[in-house]
Amino acid sequence: MPELPEVEVTRRGIAPALIGRRLASADFYAPTLRYPLPHTARTEFVGQTLINITRRAKYLLLDFGVGHLLIHLGMSGSLRLLPNEKSDTPSTPPQKHDHVDLVFENTTLRLRDPRRFGAVLWLTGDVCKHPLLAKLGIEPLDPAFDALWLKNHLKGVKTAIKPALMDGHRIVGIGNIYASESLFRARINPRTPAGKISFARLQRLVPIIKETLLAAIAAGGSSLRDFIHSDGSSGYFQQQYFAYGRTGEPCRICGQLIREIKQAQRTTFYCATCQAR
DNA sequence: CCGACAACCTGTGAGC
DNA sequence: TGCTCACAGGTTGTCG
Numbered sequence: 001m002p003e004l005p006e007v008e009v010t011r012r013g014i015a016p017a018l019i020g021r022r023l024a025s026a027d028f029y030a031p032t033l034r035y036p037l038p039h040t041a042r043t044e045f046v047g048q049t050l051i052n053i054t055r056r057a058k059y060l061l062l063d064f065g066v067g068h069l070l071i072h073l074g075m076s077g078s079l080r081l082l083p084n085e086k087s088d089t090p091s092t093p094p095q096k097h098d099h100v101d102l103v104f105e106n107t108t109l110r111l112r113d114p115r116r117f118g119a120v121l122w123l124t125g126d127v128c129k130h131p132l133l134a135k136l137g138i139e140p141l142d143p144a145f146d147a148l149w150l151k152n153h154l155k156g157v158k159t160a161i162k163p164a165l166m167d168g169h170r171i172v173g174i175g176n177i178y179a180s181e182s183l184f185r186a187r188i189n190p191r192t193p194a195g196k197i198s199f200a201r202l203q204r205l206v207p208i209i210k211e212t213l214l215a216a217i218a219a220g221g222s223s224l225r226d227f228i229h230s231d232g233s234s235g236y237f238q239q240q241y242f243a244y245g246r247t248g249e250p251c252r253i254c255g256q257l258i259r260e261i262k263q264a265q266r267t268t269f270y271c272a273t274c275q276a277r
Numbered sequence: 278c279c280g281a282c283a284a285c286c287t288g289t290g291a292g293c
Numbered sequence: 294t295g296c297t298c299a300c301a302g303g304t305t306g307t308c309g
Contacts, residue, residue, distance in 0.1 A: 033286095118303095265282070
């Protein structure tokens with residue numbers, strides 16, 4: 001489920017309950033997700049105190065000082081907090097798709113991931129140099145991501161703007177939903193070759209991307225208070241989409257029917273009138 | 278460099 | 294009601 005906003009909402013939801021707490025145990029209920037779970041490395045992080053939780057792209061990084069636990073939620077992953085029974089046992093036994101319990105003092109962080117595209121890795125040394133992180137592009141909420149940056153990085157790019165926006169080697173965190181939504185709001189046709197978009201349009205697009213992501217984070221943030229009792233989902237689903245998933249429904253702006261096309265094996269939703277070339 | 282495509286998995290919903 | 298098939302919010306790797 002998660003694009004950048006949901007990962008960020010998750011980070012904000014779990015951080016206050018876990019930072020400064022000692023990891024009492026780590027229980028893995030599967031041998032592997034996308035990659036093998038760090039069964040044998042467990043001794044390196046169990047017993048350590050969690051110093052911080054940061055996010056890079058859609059990766060969460062749990063900093064234990066001696067190394068980082070990297071968590072990716074894949075397409076169907078979610079994290080939630082459970083109160084512990086007797087301070088060292090989660091109050092609810094793991095269900096079918098629960099794969100990891102990080103048992104802290106008083107609170108357990110549980111990873112559920114039905115499709116098992118997620119990942120949990122133990123990284124020591126410079127996390128930025130890890131192959132999964134080293135080649136990641138700019139954070140869309142970084143002030144350095146502006147129209148000039150985008151212009152420079154799309155120069156000569158013939159790929160259509162929609163798949164170009166989703167390429168994490170350029171900009172991270174823009175998944176299928178927010179690529180369609182941002183282009184709709186910026187009135188840019190998703191098939192336009194990325195390098196051919198005018199600077200004026202890029203100046204419109206960049207703040208729209210930031211606003212769209214921030215609005216989604218804010219929507220999720222409104223349910224943060226209940227994170228510990230929730231199912232791990234957020235206000236994310238309550239977003240009112242303009243284009244995403246609305247094939248055949250009238251455009252909220254002009255009334256024309258929203259269309260869908262395939263781009264790079266992913267469905268793109270757009271309004272042929274509002275997003276004419 | 279680019280695009281197309283398969284792969285990793287399971288659940289869900291549309292259509293018959 | 295029950296079956297089959299296409300598809301799903303991500304990312305990597307291979308091939309042409």
